Amino acid sequence: MTDTASFSLWRRLRYTRLRDALRFRIDGRLDWRHVVATAGLPEDLADKTRQVVRRTRLWRAEKVDVARELVAHFQDGLDAGRSAEQLADAFGDIRQTAQLIRRAKRRSRSLAWLVCHYGWWALFTLVLIYAVVGLYMLTFRPTVATDYLAIFNRRALAVPEDERAWPLYRQALAQLTVERKFPEWADHLEFGPTDPRWPAAVAWLTEHQAALALVREAAARPEMGFAVGVSPQAFSPADQRLLFEPNNAGLGPQTPRHERSEAPMLVSAHLPHLHPLLSLANVLAIDARRAALAGDGDAALADLRAMFGLAEQIEQMPCLIVTVTALRIHKKAYAVIADVLTRQPELWSPGQLRDLAHATASRELDWRRGIDGERAMFYDIIQRFYTDDGNGDGRLAFRGPGAQNLLQSMRMLIDTLTDTPPQSSNWTSDGLAALVLPAANLAVASRKEVTDAYDQLTDRAMERIETPLWTPVTTLEAETKELERGFLGRIRYMFLSTLMPAYDGLRLRFAEAEGERDGVLVGLALTSYHRETGAWPQSLEELSPRWLPEVPVDRITGDPIHYKVVDDRPVVYSVGVDRDDDGGRRKANRDATDQSVPGNADGTVVDWPPRAAPPASLASPEYFQPQPVKDPRHDGDWVIWSIGERE
Amino acid sequence: MQLLAGGEKYGYELVEALARQSNGVLAMGQSTLYPLLYNLEAKGLVRSRLDETGPRPRRFYRLTAKGEKKLAADTKQWQALWEALRSLEIVPQPGRVAGGAR
Secondary structure (H helix, E strand, C coil): CCCCHHHHHHHHHHHHHHHHHHCCCCCCCCCCHHHHHHCCCHHHHHHHHHHHHHHHHHHHHHHHHHHHHHHHHHHHHHHHCCCCCHHHHHHHCCHHHHHHHHHHHHHCCCHHHHHHHHHHHHHHHHHHHHHHHHHHCCCCEEECCCEHHHHHHHHHHHHHHHHHCCCHHHHHHCCCHHHCEEEHHHCCCCCCCCCCCCCCHHHHHHCCCHHHHHHHHHHHHCCCCCCCCCCCCCCCHHHHHCCCCCCCCCCCCCCCCCHCCCCCCCCCCCCCCCHHHHHHHHHHHHHHHHHHHHHCHHHHHHHHHHHHHHHHHHHHCCCCCHHHHHHHHHHHHHHHHHHHHHCCCCCCCCCHHHHHHHHHCCCCCCCHHHHHHHHHEEEEEEEHEHHHHHHCCCHHHHCCCHHCCCCHHHHHHHHHHCCCCCCCCCCHHHHHHCCCEEEHHHHHCCCHHHHHHEEEEEEHHHHHHHCCCCCCCCCCCHHHHCCCCCCHHHCCCCCHHHHCCHHHHHHHHHHHHHHHHHHHHHHHHHHHHHHHHCCCCCCCCHHHCCCCCCCEECCCCCCCCCEEEEEEEEEEEECCCCCCCCCCCCCCCCCCCCCCCCCCCCCCCCCCCCCCCCHHHHHHHHCCCCCCCCCHHCCCCCEEEEECCCC | CCCHEEEECCCHHHHHHHHCCCCCCCCCCHHHHHHHHHHHHHHCCCEEECCCCCCCCCEEEEHHHHHHHHHHHHHHHHHHHHHHHHCCCCCCCCCCECEECC
């Protein structure tokens, strides 16, 4: 085989269709140059043909068709007596011809090819637009226009140092704690005189009366005056020593405010005073019981007043956590009042009972302030994640809090909300953040949209909290789910699902607290009545208005609260979620939270201290239904006040 | 398309016919014909076949039914337009040519 022959064979193979080659038919039928070369055209015309065909850039089979057609055209022209020059002149522009032929031939291609071809172009165009938009979005930066932490602390910092309660609490805490810890019994919620540690506790309390006097003095001040910060460094050295473990990495010299690069993020604020103050309230409760047992009604009353004062001061900070903490202190105070009245109904004078009733009635939780704080936290996060167009709208920014990219910021936010230590991740690189940013901006609601939705849901939640339990309402959870329907809905409103507090549970908690307060007020009125008349009233209406401004309603049904006397013991109760009057019999199958209550195992009314229905049953969905609940687990009443022997 | 109304034709035949029937007025760059034919074919107005029985392989074009319909519609439209132009004396009346009476 010669070189030429091998070249020809190779060339033929190159221009043979695959299906023919597989059948060993090496015909080279796709070789359009061969068609032109073997046509015998004058060189000028052959060259024109080659140029046109080559410039069409069509598929090889299409080129062969075009070549054959043009060759036939010129051959027919020559046969008709035209000269090669005439044909060449009449032919027209080569480039334009090739272009037109290419367009026309491609239109004849299969639908599948056309779909693929234009599909790819469309995809390419989209990718190009995405890239351009993405590059533009890299310039998106948030504007932290409002220092919400400063607003959060404004009230505390406005109080002159010598009028603040916190310095006195700090002084007292320093005396009452050892390495930031109270005695172990101080955090035991059910700690009482029957506990073997009681004598030791009494001795400890007696020894620390000077510190407790400081606490009472602090609680009498109108303002707490405690400002929070985002790191231990933001607190004074004295607060650092008292509130943070010495090995805390954030401890160090206080950072002056003007040296901070940007306003600190409100959601990262530490509330290190809450737990010590909650323990302090528990110590006051135990001391009140100690004082009562010692026959010192004044001291017991002073401790209760201090508890109410402390709860009010704590609640001055606009944050739901502190609202709930204040609620817990109230509940503890109610329990102490009930306990003292059971054990020593003669301890307090009628005047003291009246004062206590007034103090109890006037302590109304301002949960709206807490919700305002949650709203501020939301706005603060939004202003750090979104750009600001000056009209309340904006898009997700590439750089968020602390100049971190969007993914890092989201990670940090979730870590902060879930109290997870920060971890490095490959999924938060700048490149990936830049890649997802346009898609994220397409999928996630705009600043205005998400803020409006948040405001609307929060306003509705506030209305709902004020709505009595006997009025059926849709839950916030249901409304949020409706908004976040489907995968895209969840992405669109991801800030809502991440940042919207569980307001449904709060409605029940507040209703429970109000029910308990109703019980205490009725209990104080009943005690005063009994002290004066030596008997229990036939109905609660007899208490009003002298001992009780008005008889409370059943917080579950809206009907008048139920009252009866069993074995010379008054029982005040709501019918409970089953809306069935069981004569003041508590639910037999209590939740875990009720198991620690002594004396109520037999399901009778002698339970003590008075308890609201446990949160788990309050949170049951039946609460949202006006119909009675037949579930046997809910059989029984919600006793908000009863007096009886115990232990 | 009108040129194909009389039956199928191949490329050069169409070029010649166009030049002849229009007295050279519509003579075009001959290469332009082929993209036109390919476009018509892509639209389904003409169909082609390769004839290899003659002295050389030639591709013949003929109107499809769709092409015939289109031609009829276009012709009608052109006639209407022509009549309108003539009534406005933008084009000469029958029996007259521009510049004076025949």
